[in-house]
Amino acid sequence: MRSAVTAIALSTLAATAAAHATFQDLWVAGKDEESTCARLPANNNPVTNVGSNDIRCNVGGTKAAASKCTVAAGDIVTVEMHQQPGDRDCSREALGGNHFGPVMAYLSKVPDAASADGSSSWFKIFELGYDASTKTWGNDLLNKNCGKQDVKIPSDIAPGDYLLRAETIALHTASQPGGAQFYMTCYQITVTGGGSANPPGVKFPGAYSANDPGIKVDIWGNGFSEYKIPGPAVYQG
Template identity: 40%
Template sequence: MKSYSLFAGLSLLASSASAHYIFEQLTHAGTLYAAYQYIRTNTNYNSPVTDLTSNDLRCNVGGETAGSTTTITVNAGDAFSFTADIAVYHDGPLSMYMAKAPTTAAAFDGSGQVWFKILDLGPTFNADGSSTWPLAQTYSYTIPPALPSGDYLLRIQQLAIHNPYPAGIPQFYISCAQITVTNGGTGTPGPLVSIPGFITGTEPGYTVNIYTDFTNYTVPGPAVWSGQSAGGAAATSVVGSSTVVKTVATSSTAVVVSSTTSATATATGAAVAKYGQCGGAGWTGSTVCTAGSTCTVTNQYYSQCLGWKYEEAG
């Protein structure tokens, strides 16, 4: 199995110039909008960014300005999704960031120590020694309920680490949506970081060889904002040798991602694709997940179809 994985990784390295993927569509309130309607258009097609010192790490090549992209209005606590042109297929973590614009989202280039992380998705480590990455075409989350009102850039980042470093340089697949948040909370997002600068290139999560002795993983970059909900509980992600520990932003409880027990939403309705929303306060869509995933409570506002199963921490 490991030799096959190594062969597959080297094969991907040899074909790294082939087509990749780009997050080009935003979903909100059940509507999948046209490509680049609310997501900034990039000029490098679906190629990755690899230079850790480049401003292109913010919103991709060509994404430093709004161009023809417009800004969507959402409420704090609303669900949203990013959808790529094809499913993500390079192994690596997925993260979401936000940055508050000093004026409008359309006028903001993302400069300064203004970015904060709201989500990390790392690997699941299986009992047989293998690992499973959260690879999908659509990734869903919620606007943090505690987020103050205002204009923001909403950034998705998939870090491909499928090519063993340093021969293979990790690849960033990035897009930014422009949003106006209304009915916001009174939280203070943080820690705040600058992009570029948020990853130095020395982090184990950046340099790791996922084909050799891969038993633990920490997503590089800042900690996830710990006060996303009104209750202000933690929302960080730590990945261990056999268990993903995700302390989620809820009012009083922590949630542990494990391979044994589960606390899932009630399953009713048509199937929802893996990583899609399947529940939460005000949710009126389906609560049934496609085979291989379970409708899992992240917080009171959001449940998601995941391959992991959760247990409440005692």
């Protein structure tokens, strides 16, 4: 049975190799900022090497976006993912082809969001993994919500410039070494208000290992019932 399921998974991969995606747009407190502050990658292909600098903000992610988006501490931002650039058609899945996995968001405090290269520390502000009771993944909910995921900016963090890193990991071939697919985009934001908190963080690369249980994992196996999201714990504020 397990081999049959694995065969189905590999067949699905071959049939849906183009079903990749990109976090493209950002909403701030309900206002659509489109992709004005997003460092869009050159294409919708995933990053697969957790030891590469591309794991920070994707391939080409050091190139500045057109502007910065202003966000008040404590506000809700909404990251938005779609398969093709500029395609916000809700009739198509945000991330198709059974690319199941978690959704996460990180912040990195930087002197200037337009010039930061992502080498500074990152702290996690959101994560959504796997609900075994409903067999639902974080990025299943992206697909159900037209690619959108709400993320709250902590109300106590210090004002200033940040990179906001939105990420999902597709785990459909993650039982193989290097099989996990990482999709991420960095948004340039300026946080206003807030407090004085500067949470400790992790570095990319370094935060993930290729053998982490949430990265090298067989989600198709008969014994799969729970999932450990990689990276640090979510900052609680």
